[in-house]
Amino acid sequence: MRGQRKWGASYMNNPIVSKKKWHKQARIDRITQWIVSVPPHLFLVFFLVLPACIMVLASLRYPGEFGGLAPLWKTPGIHGVAGLTLENYRFVLGDLVFVEILLKSAWIAFITTLLCLVLAYPLALLIAHRPKRQRELMVLFVILPFACNFLIRIYAWIIILGPFNLLYSPFAVIIGMVYVHLPLMVLPLYTNLEKHDPLLLDAARDLGAHAWQRFWHLTFPLSLSGIFAGSALVFIPALGMFAVPELLGGTGDIMIGNLIKEQFLESRDWPFGATLSLLLTVTVLAVAQFSARFTQRELT
Amino acid sequence: MRTSATLWSIALLVYMFLYIPLAVVVLFSFNNSELNAQWVGFTTRWYTVLLEDSDMLAAAGNSLLIATMSSVFSTLLGTMAGIAMHEYKFRLLPALVLAPVAMPEILLGIALLLFFRQVLDLTLGFWSILIAHMTFSLGAVAMIVQSRLTGMDKNVVEAARDLGANPWQAFRYVMLPLIMPAVTAGFLVAFTLSIDDFVITFFNAGVSIKTLPLQIYSMIKVAVTPEVNAVSTLLMAVTLTLIALASRIVPDAIHKFRTD
Amino acid sequence: MISLTLRFIFFLLMLAYGCETAFAKDTLYLYNWNNYIADETIQRFEVRCACRIKQSYYSDNEEMLAKVEAGAVGYDILVPTGNTVETLIRQAALKPLDKTKLPHLANMKPAFLNAWYDPGNVYSVPYAYSITLIGYNINKLRALDLPTDSWALIFEPKYLQKLKGRVTVLNSQKELMSAAMKYLGYSIQDRDMRKWEQAKALILRAKPYWAAFSNNTYIKDLAIGNIWVAHGYSNDMFRAREDARSAGRPFSISYFTPKEGAVLAVDNMVLHRSGQQTALAHRFIDFMLEGENSASLSNMIGAGNPNQDAMSLIQPEIARDPNIFPTAELLKNLEMIRDFEPRERRILGRMWIEIKVR
Numbered sequence: 001m002r003g004q005r006k007w008g009a010s011y012m013n014n015p016i017v018s019k020k021k022w023h024k025q026a027r028i029d030r031i032t033q034w035i036v037s038v039p040p041h042l043f044l045v046f047f048l049v050l051p052a053c054i055m056v057l058a059s060l061r062y063p064g065e066f067g068g069l070a071p072l073w074k075t076p077g078i079h080g081v082a083g084l085t086l087e088n089y090r091f092v093l094g095d096l097v098f099v100e101i102l103l104k105s106a107w108i109a110f111i112t113t114l115l116c117l118v119l120a121y122p123l124a125l126l127i128a129h130r131p132k133r134q135r136e137l138m139v140l141f142v143i144l145p146f147a148c149n150f151l152i153r154i155y156a157w158i159i160i161l162g163p164f165n166l167l168y169s170p171f172a173v174i175i176g177m178v179y180v181h182l183p184l185m186v187l188p189l190y191t192n193l194e195k196h197d198p199l200l201l202d203a204a205r206d207l208g209a210h211a212w213q214r215f216w217h218l219t220f221p222l223s224l225s226g227i228f229a230g231s232a233l234v235f236i237p238a239l240g241m242f243a244v245p246e247l248l249g250g251t252g253d254i255m256i257g258n259l260i261k262e263q264f265l266e267s268r269d270w271p272f273g274a275t276l277s278l279l280l281t282v283t284v285l286a287v288a289q290f291s292a293r294f295t296q297r298e299l300t
Numbered sequence: 301m302r303t304s305a306t307l308w309s310i311a312l313l314v315y316m317f318l319y320i321p322l323a324v325v326v327l328f329s330f331n332n333s334e335l336n337a338q339w340v341g342f343t344t345r346w347y348t349v350l351l352e353d354s355d356m357l358a359a360a361g362n363s364l365l366i367a368t369m370s371s372v373f374s375t376l377l378g379t380m381a382g383i384a385m386h387e388y389k390f391r392l393l394p395a396l397v398l399a400p401v402a403m404p405e406i407l408l409g410i411a412l413l414l415f416f417r418q419v420l421d422l423t424l425g426f427w428s429i430l431i432a433h434m435t436f437s438l439g440a441v442a443m444i445v446q447s448r449l450t451g452m453d454k455n456v457v458e459a460a461r462d463l464g465a466n467p468w469q470a471f472r473y474v475m476l477p478l479i480m481p482a483v484t485a486g487f488l489v490a491f492t493l494s495i496d497d498f499v500i501t502f503f504n505a506g507v508s509i510k511t512l513p514l515q516i517y518s519m520i521k522v523a524v525t526p527e528v529n530a531v532s533t534l535l536m537a538v539t540l541t542l543i544a545l546a547s548r549i550v551p552d553a554i555h556k557f558r559t560d
Numbered sequence: 561m562i563s564l565t566l567r568f569i570f571f572l573l574m575l576a577y578g579c580e581t582a583f584a585k586d587t588l589y590l591y592n593w594n595n596y597i598a599d600e601t602i603q604r605f606e607v608r609c610a611c612r613i614k615q616s617y618y619s620d621n622e623e624m625l626a627k628v629e630a631g632a633v634g635y636d637i638l639v640p641t642g643n644t645v646e647t648l649i650r651q652a653a654l655k656p657l658d659k660t661k662l663p664h665l666a667n668m669k670p671a672f673l674n675a676w677y678d679p680g681n682v683y684s685v686p687y688a689y690s691i692t693l694i695g696y697n698i699n700k701l702r703a704l705d706l707p708t709d710s711w712a713l714i715f716e717p718k719y720l721q722k723l724k725g726r727v728t729v730l731n732s733q734k735e736l737m738s739a740a741m742k743y744l745g746y747s748i749q750d751r752d753m754r755k756w757e758q759a760k761a762l763i764l765r766a767k768p769y770w771a772a773f774s775n776n777t778y779i780k781d782l783a784i785g786n787i788w789v790a791h792g793y794s795n796d797m798f799r800a801r802e803d804a805r806s807a808g809r810p811f812s813i814s815y816f817t818p819k820e821g822a823v824l825a826v827d828n829m830v831l832h833r834s835g836q837q838t839a840l841a842h843r844f845i846d847f848m849l850e851g852e853n854s855a856s857l858s859n860m861i862g863a864g865n866p867n868q869d870a871m872s873l874i875q876p877e878i879a880r881d882p883n884i885f886p887t888a889e890l891l892k893n894l895e896m897i898r899d900f901e902p903r904e905r906r907i908l909g910r911m912w913i914e915i916k917v918r
Contacts (some may be wrong), residue, residue, distance in 0.1 A: 025461075032467040033388055040381035040438065044396040046436050048408075051415035058414050063909075065902050066651050068629055069418060081902075089911065101917045119317070122310040147539035148325075150498055151516050152532040156321035158520070159317050159328060163338075164788060168725065169770040182318065211304070214322050240404020242742075243498065247520065251770045254916055262916070264410060264503065267909050268626050269734070277410050284403060334807075423633050449583075507629065508589075508634055522594050522617065539834050 006217035058274035060084045071269050088275040102279060105255040108170075112177040113231050116185040119178070120230065124189035125219070128196070135194075142186045153180055154247050161248070168250035176244040181237070186229040192226025193219070232291050236284055256280055322536065329529030336526050346530040356531060357434035357517035363495050366426070366511065370433035371490035377434070378441025379483055379489070383475075385442065388451040401439040408436060416504065424506025432504045433494040440493060441486030448482035492539075586611040588840050591628075592639045593775050593827065594619050595799055595889035598860035602656065605847050606732040611840060620732050620776035628653070628832070636835030637844065638794075641825045643734075643899045645684050646677040654683045655831040661842035664849035664869075672826065672866035676898070684828035685845055688863035691894065692735050692823040693883060695778075695797035697788040699811040700726075710817045711743035714791055715762055720769035727783065733912035734897050735823060736763060739791065741772065742821045748895050753907055760911045764918055773916075779803070793825070794883050798862025817883050821893035824886075826866070858884070862895055 024087045062070035062081040071082045092098050128140045138249045145153065157176050196219065242257030249255075256276065263273030331391040332341035350356060383421055385393050398410050412432050416422045456478070476483075498513040512535070519528045586609075590597075594617045602613050616635075618624040621644040628635070640648060648654050661666060665685065672686040694713060701708055704722045713719050714727055730736055738748040740759035750756075751815045771787060779796050781787035783803040790797070797815035802815045829845050831838065847853055851869030858874045864884050865871070871879065882890055899905065 028467060033384075036380050037388060037390065037393070040377045040384060041393060041396070043377055043434070043438065044381075044393075046397060047412065047415070047431055050419065051411035053412045056413045058418065063906060066629065066647060087512075097914065097917050118482050119310075121313045122307050126307045126311045129485040138496075140522060141315065142318070144540070145322060148322055148536045149496055149513060149516060149532065151334070151513055151520060152325060152528075152535070153321065155516075155520050155528065156325045158524075159324055160321055162784075165725070165786070167786070179317070179321065182314070205708070211704065236402065237404055240406040242406060243517075247442070249492055249765050250772050257404070259913070259916065260406060260410065261503075264413065264915075265626050266620065266622050266731075267912065268629065269906075269909055270414070272913070273410065274414065277407055280404065281407055288402065425633065522619075524780055531739075560839065 005269065055274050055277055058271055059278055060086070061089055061271050062087070065273050068268065088271045091272065092279065098276070098279070101254070101259060102256050102283060105257070106283065107241055108173065108177065108255060109235050109241075111174060112181060112238045113185075113234045115174070115178045116182050116234050117227065117231065119182060120185040120189055121253045124186050124193050124226075127186075127190050128193035129198075139187070139190060142183050146183055150180060151243065154244055157248060167248060168253075170249070170253055172248040173245050173253050174247045177238055177241065180244065181234040184233045184237075188229035188233060189223065189226045192223050192229070196222055198258050208289075228291050228294060232288070239284060239287075240280060308551065326533045329526050331526050331529070334525050335406050335525060336529070337467050346526040347534075348525050349525075350530045351472070355510070356512075356515055356527075359510040359512045362426075363511055363512040366430055366433060367491050367494040370430055370437055370494040371487050374434045374437035374490045375432075375483060375487045378438045378486055379445050379479070381438060381442035382445025382482075382486075384448060384477075385446050397439045397442045399439070400436040401443070405436075405497075405499035406503075408432075409500040412500070413481070413503045423502055425509050428504045428506065429509065429511065431499055432500045433497060436497075436500065437493050440489050441483075444486040444489065445479055445482045448479050452469035452478055488542075492542075508529045574697040578674065581787065586837060586840055588613045588837050588844055589634055589636045589835065590615045590639075590844075591624065591635045591637065591832075592617060595779070595796060595861055596639065596827070596863065598856055601848075601853055601856050601858065604853070605844060607842065608847065609843055613844075621859070622732070622734075633834050635642075635832045636837050636841040638830050638832050639687055639827050640830060642675060642677040642825050644895050645828050645830060647899060649678065649683055653833055653909055655833050655835070655838065656682050656776045657685065657831065657845070658842060661839075662846050662849065664846050667849055667851060667854070667867050667869035669866050669868045670832035675826065676896075678828070684830045685849065686866040687827045687829045687848065688857050688865060689824060689826040690793045690795050690864055691817055691883060691886065692730070692739065692792070692825065693797065693815055693817045695782055695790045695792055695795055695813060695815040697782065697811050698814050700788040708816050709819050710813075711816075711820055713789060714770075715743055715766045717769065720766055723789055724769045726786075727770045727790070728772050728774040728778045728787050729770055731775045733908060733915075735793070736773075736915075737908065737912070738823050738895075738897060739818075742818070742823075742895075745820065748823065749898060751900065751904060753904070756908060756911060760915060763841065763915050767915070783807065783809070783862055785809065785811060794860045794864070798878075798884070802862075803877075815883055817886070817890060817894075819893075821895065824891075824896050826896065843908055 003005070058069055061072070062083070062085055064070045072084070073082055087257075127135055127142075130138065140265055154176050157172065157179065158167065160170050161175070166172055198217060201214055209217070240257045241259045242255060245253050245255045245258050258280075260273050260276045260280065263269045263276065328336055328339070329346060330342050330344060331339055332343040332345075333339075381393060381397055384390065386395065411434070412428070412435065413424075416424060416428045422428055452475075457470050457474050460474045461467075465473070496513065497511075498517065500512060501511050502517070505511065510518075512531075516528065516531065519531075575695060588611060590613055592615060597615075602615070605611075605615055612838075618627070621641050624640065624642060625647065628638070638648070645654075657680075662685065665681075670687060670883065672689075673681055675681075675684075675686075678684045694711070696708060696709075696713075706719050706722065707713055712724075713723075714729060720727065729739075737756065737759050740757065740762045741748050741750065744755070744758055744762065746755045746759075774781070774790070776796070778787060778790035778792050779800045782790050782797070782800040785804075790800075794815065794817075797813065801813040801815070804811065829848065831841055835841060848857075849865060849867065851873055854865055854867035855870035855873035857863045858870065858878055862878060862884055864886075865874065878884055900908065
């Protein structure tokens with residue numbers, strides 16, 4: 001129940017405390033509630049909600065003459081366009097190529113997620129069945145590459161792939177993406193697999209199921225929520241990635257993140273960049289909704 | 301339970317996949333070749349070059365300063381948010397808190413860029429980076445604090461109130477010690493997120509201030525001498541130490557407060 | 561907690577180091593192209609003025625404009641190309657120069673003064689110039705029997721087939737599309753958008769054979785031998801050639817200005833209005849106008865030089881290089897990029913997006 005006092009509840013049933021003191025406590029509780037909730041709310045509304053609104057507004061404006069955004073209304077002395085327009089949306093939706101690049105980015109993110117899953121699952125399975133000490137050590141070694149700066153992990157692949165002439169190719173991009181996201185898939189999978197009751201598997205074995213059957217009919221279904229959590233943790237960031245395609249990819253490996261980045265930092269066509277960002281946001285929200293519904297269905 | 305050889309071999313391959321590139325980076329930081337394409341010979345001069353590189357040191361200093369300030373403030377706000385989410389069951393706050401964590405970073409970076417330039421007309425620099433870092437760190441801290449609170453025994457705090465403590469005292473002497481491990485973990489997570497952040501900083505840094513990831517990015521694009529490898533190796537060593545310390549601190553903190 | 565204390569100590573050390581260097585002397589902030597000034601020149605100035613120079617780099621005018629527009633504070637000197645100087649002037653982003661502080665301005669070759677983008681040199685002083693041309697790996701191209709005189713090398717599939725994955729082009733709408741226009745025989749000042757559409761089609765046809773769009777990694781890639789043909793700036797190609805030579809590579813790098821013509825870029829020193837060190841900036845500009853310092857630009861990085869006084873101090877090999885100091889004949893074929901009207905720029909910008917995504 002929203003806003004219900006939790007701390008002073010016992011006063012209501014306490015015959016010793018006077019009504020006056022109870023009301024004073026209630027007021028203190030309400031003030032506390034305000035003090036604790038207002039700063040984070042304020043900060044987030046100001047630095048999250050407002051910027052999001054600005055982004056929507058920006059997508060409805062013209063690009064400024066020297067970059068940035070054109071003014072909202074015409075003032076004397078400013079020549080050029082001003083005001084609101086649907087031109088950016090017409091441009092984005094009128095040409096299928098942008099949906100294409102979004103789909104292509106989603107495809108790359110999907111392949112990345114799939115490969116991460118295939119590589120992470122056996123590892124997570126192994127770790128989950130180890131004794132406690134070994135488990136913690138192995139998990140630590142999975143997280144450790146995160147100790148290395150994200151860009152440096154990409155740079156490592158530039159060094160490795162360069163001499164083999166594999167740089168500037170889709171292969172390089174996928175390897176880079178998988179490498180950067182792999183630990184993120186291992187952790188949720190491992191957390192989930194660790195909770196599986198070993199007795200279930202023993203029972204299945206006793207009933208005559210061999211290893212693959214045990215896995216496919218028991219372990220795998222039980223781990224679905226872990227799979228979805230890990231997949232979301234990989235797919236969503238991968239979708240918006242631009243550093244990996246930029247440093248490792250070729251002319252045809254551009255993802256939607258690269259296009260958005262270019263609009264803001266090079267072409268200076270901010271309205272178009274904002275429109276693309278909104279396109280990406282909608283896609284991410286759709287994916288999040290879809291996976292949330294799937295996970296919920298799994299848990300019930 | 302018997303674990304098959306296939307599982308072990310795949311696991312080993314994955315570990316190799318994770319670590320061989322890092323080993324290459326470290327190895328080539330000792331390469332005596334400016335172009336760093338093939339191994340020429342062993343040298344430690346790139347580390348000396350690195351320590352004299354004032355740009356790099358300035359970037360490191362900036363990163364540290366921003367990370368510290370960002371983690372302090374976002375731990376404060378994040379703890380408040382975690383408590384608020386737990387105690388008062390708002391509908392909006394969880395969404396607000398989770399959004400920066402769940403969205404691709406590029407979206408948050410750009411939204412903030414637009415906000416800073418269009419609404420605040422703020423020159424991009426120290427403050428824009430700081431605020432940007434706080435926005436995504438806040439969520440991480442809040443989530444950690446909240447999950448710890450759900451496991452906590454409610455009655456303890458209520459008992460404190462019954463005994464006459466005001467909310468502040470109840471928090472300071474009862475709740476805070478209990479959630480301290482989460483607060484510390486949140487602080488460390490916020491610090492790591494901030495010091496390593498590339499995408500959001502990339503859009504909000506402006507020209508005058510450089511953080512370490514931005515400095516590395518410009519080096520990767522232009523001058524790929526082994527100095528980049530050297531800075532990577534040092535960074536890995538530093539973060540490794542921090543993680544090692546952290547993994548000892550959190551269990552220690554839990555132990556300490558449980559025995560108090 | 562130990563780690564917190566350690567971190568704070570480290571932070572304080574950094575702060576101390578930063579303070580020590582920042583407050584010791586006056587600092588001049590220079591925002592320049594990559595590899596567009598020799599370290600030696602910087603050091604010489606730092607000694608002469610007892611100050612520090614802090615450099616930041618960009619690899620594209622658009623990139624510099626975008627960052628400056630986003631609110632760069634405190635940059636004293638920028639080095640924009642002509643068309644960007646014009647944009648900056650229109651944005652009222654520059655401080656006018658005080659000619660009394662620039663006695664060595666007299667060294668400038670008259671042809672470079674009073675340019676179309678800054679008549680009377682109110683805001684700018686020419687710094688160096690470069691031609692956007694093609695750099696290549698001599699050994700590989702000879703073995704493949706490919707032409708080394710025309711843009712066809714990077715635009716025609718019949719040649720590109722042999723070079724698949726070994727060619728990079730500049731990641732710049734103006735530069736790449738201008739190169740295509742020149743190849744098609746059009747002037748880059750042409751306002752007929754249909755001609756630019758043809759340029760776009762030409763680029764899209766060649767794009768599958770190119771390895772990457774690159775503004776600066778091509779220098780290293782050429783010098784190592786990963787890339788055999790690169791579209792880039794003359795001074796960058798000069799550096800690639802020198803790097804390959806000094807590294808003792810089994811191949812050599814060379815470069816040529818295509819016969820169909822190319823883009824000439826004259827880069828200028830300007831004062832940004834947010835700069836704090838106006839007097840120091842003027843000293844630096846005057847310093848770069850001295851024959852000796854200007855000559856080191858050409859000798860060390862292979863930049864074209866608008867300074868008359870410097871000519872005698874430039875190494876003959878470089879002074880005679882037609883790709884760095886074009887003859888009058890070649891100059892006729894070179895054009896400078898000029899910015900179009902906003903409406904046309906938007907159309908071209910959208911064409912560039914198409915080039916990137918298709």
